[in-house]
Amino acid sequence: MRVLGIDPGLVNMGWGVIVVDGSRISHVANGIVRSGAASLAARLCDLHRGLAAVIAAHAPDAAAVEQTFVNKDAVGTLKLGQARGVALLAPAQAGIEVGEYAPNAVKKAIVGVGHAQKQQVEHMVRLVLPGVDLAGPDAADALAIAICHARHLQSRVLRIKVVA
Template sequence: MQQARKRILGVDPGSRRAGFGIVESGRFNPNYLISGVIRVEKYSGAERLKHIYQSMCQIIEQYQPDVMAIEKVFVYKNPKSAITLGQARGVILCAAAMHDVPIMEYTPTQVKSTIVGKGHAAKAQVQFMVQNLLKLTEMPQEDAADALACALCHDRYMSLGLDASLISRGTKF
């Protein structure tokens, strides 16, 4: 039985830069479609959130993903940073919800373990593995690589036929 191809939008949320990447799941290997970074450093406060939301809506409308895979927020030492990141992540989740795109969440450790083989891998290792797994001619930018890694992580979990409710609860496999 041929499995239907799915477009997976991976997102690495950020309050200054949000990475995104889209892969199409394949029978054997996922195919790279696009990746990039939403840069909002020049904006402040609510303008940043507005720009992130509008950009994410444009990406969703243009590429019509079947699912969004996004990194969960981990606890920061600085509460202000956690709140700012949470706000950016909130508008990203809202954009997906407004477009009826299902959302799957993965911890950074889950993503790195799936892509690199160790949960505390360096960003350079993630970039290297994403480049190799997707057969890219150039190494993706850090935030885009993290987003693509999130999409690849979801593709891997789905290819194993793992139950989505277990994944969203962070069950170890």
Template sequence: MAPHPIRILGLDPGLRRTGWGVIEAVGTRLSFIACGTVMPPEDGELAMRLAHLHTELAAVLRNFVPDEAAVEETFVNMNPASTLKLGQARGVVMLTPALAGVPVAEYAALLVKKTVVGAGRADKTQIRMMMKVLLPQADFETDDAADALAVAVTHAQHRGMAAMKAAMADKLASRVAAR
């Protein structure tokens, strides 16, 4: 019996630019579907920029109907105001697929880089290059879209491990409860 294809939406959150990438995974085989970048107007009020981000991502979800989503965790900036705004954008990025009933996983940037490049300190150029190797049909115009595809690839590689950990935790919990 052939494995069922899983459509994954990878997201690289940002207030100025949020990258998104859609891949399909069948077993270990990955296929590029689409990618892009949402760029809210920089001169608008914060609430309107966040609303724009939500509207655009909701359209991506409607157009590509992913089974699962994955979001890159954000780093803490030296500037508290910037970190707070990025956190608000990340909240919208996580909320939008959740509202559509799509499960959302989170991955640290270090794990994403290690998964796709083999080194946790990889730079943007290395990520772009590996996305072209892993997804030769990928056509991305921004680093944000390439990063989003890398998040989707990371989820494809690690989703089985996450499910196995959850199953083991459930089994352990039921054993403890039975005592």
């Protein structure tokens, strides 16, 4: 199974694709969709176009998106929510089921602690995916989201087998 992880952002949207084969996880690709457009509408369009190209190129079977972290800046949170809408829309348009995870859940799945630092997450992504060449911190976060989703799917399959 190919899993696409997406780290939403208005300027940089990180993405990462992994392959899950039983308990084995391997790296396929990662990158950042960038937009420097002046208007919000043009920026969202750039992000959608770029993410749709990633989906077309890598044909994921599943996708996962990080939930929006709500902070003190309501306007910033709302804008990030719009980028997150693009991150949900692009895979949904391709018929791909999308999982959603809180930032703390992703960190806990990768590092074992829900309040881990970005450097700790990046370090663990490198351990899980040896030899990975990260396109940047946003791509590392996206791979962490994909790994979190893969582990969630693996545990769901194990629960089904135990019950059956």
